[in-house]
Amino acid sequence: MGRGYANNMLDHLQEIFITLSKNKLRTTLTGLSVSWGIFILIILLGAGNGLKNGVTSNFSERAVNRVNLWSGSTSMPYQGLKSGRNLPFSEKELNVIDNEVQQSELITPRTQTNQTVSFGSEYGAYDIYGVMPAYRDIYKLEIGIGRFINELDVKEENKVIVIDKKVEDVLFKGKSALGQYVKVGQVMFKVVGVNTKKERWGSTAGYIPFSTAQLIFNPNKKFNQIAFTVNGLDTKEKNEKFAESLRRLMGRSLNFDPQDKQALWIDNAQADYLETIKIFGAITLFVTIIGILTLIAGVVGVSNIMLVSVKERTREIGIRKAIGAPSSSIIKSIILESIIITAIFGYIGMILGIGLTELINYIMEQSANAQASADGPQMSIFKNPTVNLGYVYFSTFVLIVAGVVAGYLPARKAVKVKPIEAMRQE
Amino acid sequence: MITLRNLHKSYHTEAISLHVLKGINMDIEAGEYVSIMGASGSGKSTLLNILGILDTYDEGEYLLNGTLIKNLGEKQAAHYRNEMIGFVFQSFNLINFKNAMENVALPLYYKNVSRKKRNLIAMEHLDRMGLKDWAHHMPNELSGGQKQRVAIARAMISNPKIILADEPTGALDSKTTEDVMNVLTELNKTGITTIIVTHEQSVAAATNRIIHLKDGMIEYETRRDTRPGVSTTEPVMHASPNPSDRGESETEILINNKP
Incomplete structure (x- = not known):
């Protein structure tokens, strides 16, 4: 006694590291399930983000709230006029849209x-x-x-x-x-x-x-x-209504049946964007669900190994108690062990996962640059597949908590077993 | 050193309730060399657990060095165990991922002795057991007798007042048994109260006092007088004295427990 607390803590940590390193298989198995969980999580989130970023970047090439009108030729007779008339625009239509389409x-x-x-x-x-x-x-x-x-x-x-x-x-x-x-x-x-x-x-x-x-x-x-x-066309319904009224308006100006789809071509990027946003929602949900499931799998893995390892250590716990270890000290060691394992291996998984996503990102940027200088159109559906670190820290934290809980519960039970009985377990 | 008064202990399971110790009275003085014998189920292990503060009792009193050991908190129990008692077990109970020296040093870890210092002390104790050269061997590289001597060194490292040995020779051959008993006898000679639970007559014979348990009660007790010049075994009476034999050999005297 009479020694500094830090010194004491160092000794405890040393003792824990010795225990961990002497039980390599157990430590590795626990650690791998943590690393793997975090790794997969990062890859998944990264893939989801990459998909999202890729598609979004295609939209950002143009104004997403842009409507394009192309002139067509009628496919239906209208008010005594025959079908097959070409209906190019003139400045009149320009003024009609500018003055009468409120959303423009x-x-x-x-x-x-x-x-x-x-x-x-x-x-x-x-x-x-x-x-x-x-x-x-x-x-x-x-x-x-x-x-x-x-x-x-x-x-x-x-x-x-x-x-x-x-x-x-x-x-x-x-x-x-x-x-x-x-x-x-x-x-x-x-x-x-x-x-x-x-x-x-x-x-x-x-x-x-x-x-x-x-x-x-x-x-x-x-x-x-x-x-x-x-402006203001933020739902699918509004867009459909808008297209309908636009068709009527142009029909009046150009003399065609508003039902005649070939007389006027409307390309509404806003409507496309809304559709895509919907798909994003689905992708995000999908990735989130898979992420949560992966995390649960990780939690189950960590918990399972902690449970087994504490059970396996019942005898060791009994011995430690018999030679004077207070239960609190044993529980503290087991919890510290699980925190250290999950933290270290979680960190390793994090490094590997982020490393891989960054590598993919790098390779893709290289090839994108190479392509940009070459001729021909290109389109990215995958871009910047990186992950918000917040999620990663959160996941690691969840696994650490899982490790602590999964270590604490059986440890509490194990230290209650009478040392003699614990030690008789072979 | 140890005083038990009317000690009772029952185990309760869902199906049955087992009355294991039925009023044990016992006084063990400091420095005594005692063995506890009895058939399995006689309650001798339970008694040892209670003496070692590894288990609680229901009724009666247990005074250890004048302190009433009853309703102790987890921490206090661990403290008394650490301060007073060294355990030696039949199955050695060494931690298999620690080498001999680390096993011996472990109790000092829980007394917050620095690693360097406790390893040094552990080496001294191993040396005393003649195991200095085996300090860095893992338990699975040691023979049974060596393992038990490591266990004894571990029990001794916190300078206990009492050694509690649960079938310390149960897993050893006769030659090794003799070695281990010599070690325990030597320890006892240094003034440490030594209590051995055994079912081997030869082991019990090495001690100075044999307490026989049967069905949770002390059936009888034999005592060997170790005073110089007196080599006879002196029967000790408990309840109603009924001496019948005082022969030269170890004598067993039935104590009339029955009403």
């Missing part, structure tokens, strides 16, 4: 023409879109260099163009395109900006003011795409 916010038409774009001796055939300034936000373009089309460009029908990075790469061979003039068809356009967004979906293109496009490439003033963002 940003809006842009899009004319589309394929033109040869050249700079010096370099040339390529690209889609040229005539758009409004809002296009940038609706399609989430990233103008890394220069600026996008602005209101003044539209008002003054400026011959300015914003080109995709890949177009710049082809035409300018790594030099900056900003301020240079390119020839689009037969007309010279000044490059005012470059879209540096890593385009996963579409083709390489150039963007010019809507008014300029109408003037130069679109003599009949007709176009076949309108994109706009909507």
Whole structure:
């Protein structure tokens, strides 16, 4: 006695570590079930998160509340008009949506023409879109260099163009395109900006003011795409109702039967997003349930081994009691043992699990970068499969508690057995 | 040292109630060398458990060194065990994942003696048992006699006043039995009260006082006078004295317990 408490504690810990290391099989089995539980949990949560992050990232490429309208041709006769009429949009429809659709916010038409774009001796055939300034936000373009089309460009029908990075790469061979003039068809356009967004979906293109496009490439003033963002459509029902009323509205403007699905194509990303959110809910629930089940399996495993090991140690406990160990000291040792095992092996499982998810993440990022520089569209369904550490700590904590409870209950019972009887157990 | 007065003990199970000790009266002085004999079921192990504060009793009194051992808390019981009593068991009861030295040192762990110091003390005790060279061997590498000597060293390390041995030679051959009994006898000569539960006549013969139990009562008792010059065995009477024989050999005197 008369020694420091810390010193004393150290001796106790040393004694526990000796016990653990001398009973390797028992320690390893208990530890493995803990490590494995935590490991699987992390992998599962990581996979769930990766799936979620992957799909979400695809949506973040565009505004999720975006509605795209494409013109079609009628498939039903309507008010004396025959079917099979092409119904391209005009500025009238643009105004109808802007003024009469309450939910609409940003809006842009899009004319589309394929033109040869050249700079010096370099040339390529690209889609040229005539758009409004809002296009940038609706399609989430990233103008890394220069600026996008602005209101003044539209008002003054400026011959300015914003080109995709890949177009710049082809035409300018790594030099900056900003301020240079390119020839689009037969007309010279000044490059005012470059879209540096890593385009996963579409083709390489150039963007010019809507008014300029109408003037130069679109003599009949007709176009076949309108994109706009909507607000407040947060349920499936609202989206369905919205689509219906939109169809009626456009039907009035363009003269077609609102029932005629081919006269107008509506692509509602918001509705798709809501659907996907629902699927996420299901995925999250699924992963959570599996996680909980894994945790329960871990708890059962730890408890079982603790139960067996305490039972196996009845004799040892009896001996310790007979030579003067108070029950409290024995229980304390057993609980400390289980805490140490679950904590250490839980930590190992955590390191391995996080290590694996990070490794997968690293490999995927590498291949994503490699793909980004290659041609062709790509889509990720799996991204950043990492786990919220909070869950991991919580799971480890749960296993530690399970280990303590599973150690305490049989230990309490075991120390109540009379030493002589305990020691007679062979 | 040990005083038992009208000690009763019953075991209760769901089906039956077993009256194991039926009024034991016993006085053991400090330094005595006692054996307790009796058939199985006579209550001798129960009596040893109670003496070792490993079990409780229902009625009567047990005074250990003047202290009434009754209704002790778990901690107190452990404390008295640790301070007063060393146990030696038939099956040695060494912890099989600790080597001889660690086994001997274990009681001192519960007395908060530092590892270094308790290992040192353990080595001294092993040396005394002639097992210094075996200190780092695991129990499964030791012979029966060696194991029992390790167990005795462990019992001795906390300097107990009393050694309680439950069939200490039950698992040993005759030669080893003799060795172990010599060790116990030597310990007794250093002044430690030694109480041995045995069913072997030869073991009991080594002690100075033999208490015979039958059906939870002391049937009779024989005592060997160890005073110098007196080599006879002197019968001791308990209830109604009824001396009948005082021969040269060990004598057993029936004590009339029956009304």
